[in-house]
Amino acid sequence: MTATNVLTAMIEKLEMRCALSEDDRRAILALPHTLASYGPKAYIVREGDLAGGICAFALSGLAFRQKLTTDGARQIVALHLPGDFLDLQHLFLRVADHSVQAVGHLEVVQLEHGALQRLIRERPMVGQALWIDSLVEASIFREWVTNVGRRNARARIAHLLCEFAVRMRVSGLTDEAGRCDLPMTQEELGDAVGLTSVHVNRTLRGLEAEGLIQRDKRRISFDDWQAISQIADFNPRYLHLDQVSRGGG
Amino acid sequence: MTATNVLTAMIEKLEMRCALSEDDRRAILALPHTLASYGPKAYIVREGDLAGGICAFALSGLAFRQKLTTDGARQIVALHLPGDFLDLQHLFLRVADHSVQAVGHLEVVQLEHGALQRLIRERPMVGQALWIDSLVEASIFREWVTNVGRRNARARIAHLLCEFAVRMRVSGLTDEAGRCDLPMTQEELGDAVGLTSVHVNRTLRGLEAEGLIQRDKRRISFDDWQAISQIADFNPRYLHLDQVSRGGG
DNA sequence: CGGAAGGTTGATTGAAGTCAAAGCCAGTGG
DNA sequence: CCACTGGCTTTGACTTCAATCAACCTTCCG
Structure with missing residues (x-):
C-alpha cells in the first residue's frame, strides 16, 4: 500500500x-x-x-x-x-x-x-x-441505546451481528457468501450489548442451533438473513448509507 | 421576548x-x-x-x-x-x-x-x-449506552437525575436550592433508562426513603449531591462543559 | 508438552418484569 | 361545590430472564 x-x-x-x-x-x-x-x-x-x-x-x-x-x-x-x-x-x-x-x-x-x-x-x-x-x-x-435498553438478549446479539455484517459488506470486507470475521471474544460481545459472556455464549449457540447463523472460530455467516434481521429488529436506516446525494454547500 | x-x-x-x-x-x-x-x-x-x-x-x-x-x-x-x-x-x-x-x-x-x-x-x-x-x-x-448497558436500576435512575440537574443548572433553570422541574412521567423516565414504570417507581421511592432526593409533584431536589452522584457513578466529564477555550480555527 | 485464554455447560440466585388492583389528584362539567 | 373522569402513582404477588458461581473442555501457541 x-x-x-x-x-x-x-x-x-x-x-x-x-x-x-x-x-x-x-x-x-x-x-x-x-x-x-x-x-x-x-x-x-x-x-x-x-x-x-x-x-x-x-x-x-x-x-x-x-x-x-x-x-x-x-x-x-x-x-x-x-x-x-x-x-x-x-x-x-x-x-x-x-x-x-x-x-x-x-x-x-x-x-x-x-x-x-x-x-x-x-x-x-x-x-x-x-x-x-x-x-x-x-x-x-x-x-x-435502544438495543441495550429495549431488546432482549437474543435480539440484542442478533442486532449487533447484523450491524457488523452490513458495515463489513459496505466496506467490502465480507466474502462472496457474506461470511465475515468478527474477531471479538464473547466477553467483548457481551460488553458491547450489556450482557455477560456466559449469556452471550448460550444465546449464540441458540441462534446457531436454530440454523440462523453459522460460526467457525470467529468467522460468522448468516444462513437466513431475513430471519435474523427480523429477530434483531434490524433496520439499516440508522446507518444512513444513502447519504451521498445530499449536502447543501 | x-x-x-x-x-x-x-x-x-x-x-x-x-x-x-x-x-x-x-x-x-x-x-x-x-x-x-x-x-x-x-x-x-x-x-x-x-x-x-x-x-x-x-x-x-x-x-x-x-x-x-x-x-x-x-x-x-x-x-x-x-x-x-x-x-x-x-x-x-x-x-x-x-x-x-x-x-x-x-x-x-x-x-x-x-x-x-x-x-x-x-x-x-x-x-x-x-x-x-x-x-x-x-x-x-x-x-x-453505558448507563443502560452496565448500571443497575438505582444507578441508572440516579444518573439520569444527575445529568438532568447539571444541565438544568448550567442553563440557569434550577432555583437557589438546586431544585428543578422534571416534568416527565415515571413511564417516560423508564423509557429513558430501559426500565418499566413500576420499577422506576419503586426505585425512586427507595432513593427518597434513603434521604437522597426529595420529590414534590414532579419537582425534584437533591439532599446529598455527593451521595447521589456517587450512587449514579456520575462524572460530568462527558458533558464537556469546559469547551470554550478550544477550537483551532 | 504445558499453560493460558477463551468457550461451554449446569445449578442456583436475584434483579427487574408482569399483572392486577387500588389510591391519588387535577381538571371538567353538572 | 361536588361528583366524575382519566392519567399517573403506588403497592403486592408472582414470574422470568439474565447474572453468578463453578466446573470442565478446547484451542492455540510458545
Missing part, C-alpha cells in the same frame, strides 16, 4: 458522506500523514487523556470505543472497521470521555490536527463530509 | 462551544427566523420523515428523542432543554432515524436550512460551534 492510496481510502469514505470536487480530493491527497500500527489491546486513546494533536483513520483491523464504570464494568459503545475515523472528536473536544482500543492488529493513518483544521477551513465540503460522518456515528449510538 | 434576544439565546449556546467574533454574532442575529410552539406530545420530527428544510432551537419547555422497536417498546435516547438544537442533524441527514417529541408545551425558533448552510459557509467558526455541539451530543449518547 503506497502513501497515495492510503489517503484514497479516506477519500472513498468521505465521498460516501457527501460529494467532493476534484480540488477537494487533491487537497486531501496533499495532506501530510504518517502510518502507524497498534498491537492487540493497544490503546489509541484513553479516557481522561487530553487531545493529542493527531487523528487516526483505520486502514485495517478492528477497534472499539469503551467506557468503564466505577465498579469496573466495561461498556463497549462502538465498533470501528477499516475506513472509520477513530478520534475525530478530539479535533474539537479537549478531554477524552472514553477510550479507543485496538482489537487485534490495527493499522492507521495519522493526521495532524493542524493540517486537518486547515483542510476543513480551506475545503468546506471536506469539513462537511467529516461532520456528516460524526452525525452518522451519533445515529449509531442512538440505535445502541 | 423580542426577536433579537431569541437569537441571543442561540449565540449564548454556541459561545459555550467555541469563541465567536463580533462578526459571527452579527451574522447570527441577522438570521431570518420564526417562532413556533408545540403542545404536549407534539412531534417535531417523526422517524422516517424526510428532512423538512428547517431546524428548531428550543427556547422553553422540554423535548426528547425516541426510537420504537418493532414490538412497540419505546426507548428515549436523549432529553433536550431550552438552549438545545432539536434537529440539527437534518441539516445533513436525509431521513430521520428517530422521532423528536415535546414533553409539555414547547417553544422553538425555526431556522431555514438554506440560511443556516449559508451561515456555516460564511462564518466557519459558527459552523464549528454547531459541529462541536453535535459532538457533545454524541458523547452524551455514549454515556447513555
